[in-house]
Amino acid sequence: MSKLIDEIRFTQELIKKPSVTPKDLGAMNVVVKHLKKLGFKCKLMSFQEKGTDKIINLYAKYGNQSPNLCFAGHTDVVPAGDVSSWSTNPFGAKIKKGYLYGRGVSDMKGGIGCFIAAVSQFLKENKNFKGSISFLITGDEESVAINGTKKVVEYLKKKKEKIDFCIVGEPSNRSKLGQMMKIGRRGSITTHLTVIGKQGHIAYPLEALNPATPIIKILDELKSKALDKGNKNFQPSNLEITKISIDNSADNVIPAKASATFNIRYNTLHTFSSLKKYISKIIKKYEKKYKCKTQTQFQGTGTAFLTKPNQTVKKIQSIIKKETKQNTVLSTIGGTSDARFIKDIAPCIEFGLVGNTMHQVDERSSIKDMKKLKSIYLKIIKSFFN
Known part of the structure; x- marks a missing residue:
């Protein structure tokens, strides 16, 4: 030795x-x-x-x-x-x-x-x-x-x-x-969301589809609703919005796309699959309401x-x-x-x-x-x- x-x-x-x-x-x-x-x-x-x-x-x-x-x-x-x-x-x-x-x-x-x-x-x-x-x-x-x-x-x-x-x-x-x-x-799930609208002149909104409106509604509902109250060993699950992006260089143009990224740190009351389903349901609700299209990517770094x-x-x-x-x-x-x-x-x-x-x-x-x-x-x- x-x-x-x-x-x-x-x-x-x-x-x-x-x-x-x-x-x-x-x-x-x-x-x-x-x-x-x-x-x-x-x-x-x-x-x-x-x-x-x-x-x-x-x-x-x-x-x-x-x-x-x-x-x-x-x-x-x-x-x-x-x-x-x-x-x-x-x-x-x-x-x-x-x-x-x-x-x-x-x-x-x-x-x-x-x-x-x-x-x-x-x-x-x-x-x-x-x-x-x-x-x-x-x-x-x-x-x-x-x-x-x-x-x-x-x-x-x-x-x-x-x-x-x-x-x-x-x-x-x-x-x-x-x-x-x-x-x-805690587990971690990150969502990359893109809402696709239709570009147009801001003076003629009926001929365009502004993706900013549905993405704001989606993020507001996700952020305002409590996921849970926590349990004996874990604090409540928490969602944080980390990025909001609209690539638009003109002030008089309704953009074609809006993107956002958000992360949920979750406790044992949830799983990656259950949260993916929960998030997707809310996105689909506003996709239907505003007749827009969405692209969603989920990433999990640990349960x-x-x-x-x-x-x-x-x-x-x-x-x-x-x-x-x-x-x-x-x-x-x-x-x-x-x-x-x-x-x-x-x-x-x-x-x-x-x-x-x-x-x-x-x-x-x-x-x-x-x-x-x-x-x-x-x-x-x-x-x-x-």
């Missing part, structure tokens, strides 16, 4: 690989190098669909017995943005006033560093534990997520690989470590899911509370994560660093928090295998 992995130095090494999605630039090799030294068998997988970038992914495993505890995360990061606005090199991994700075430190290279450091200490102290530990690491979380965890999960299904529980190291806390553990996520607070979830919550002295809330708020794919093969929770600077200039994580997170992960591992 090699010497213990230090979570800070490991994370610094990872940050220095500028793996802006979808580029890897050696980030996955850093993970593989350290896991192989710990005795993990590493399976690198590359996936690419037509018109997309090739993505490098990793499934690594130590041991063959059950139960299998998996840690999941991603090495890709969002762009640094205006580098001149940073107080340090975004890929320099500098420590300043008790914080480690760098693009991806909180989302989520720091999480990877903490759980690999925790595993290295566990294996040093528990060489003959009964079970196995695995890592599912992708390079395609911040982008379209087509060739990443989704494909790895499909591979694991075919191989009949069993994962008994998974911890996703996403930054789950907003301002203090221990505030929140995520046990589910709503919930990991029920079973004994394992409650144990983890108890460990976090004890270590952080925070009232750790079980939550389902936020956007999407790769947990939306992993939940198809294993119950999973999300717990990681504080994320209030993720995707921002001067992204940073507290050194104290990183050491505490490593300690929490270590206690979770010990509890799981006991």
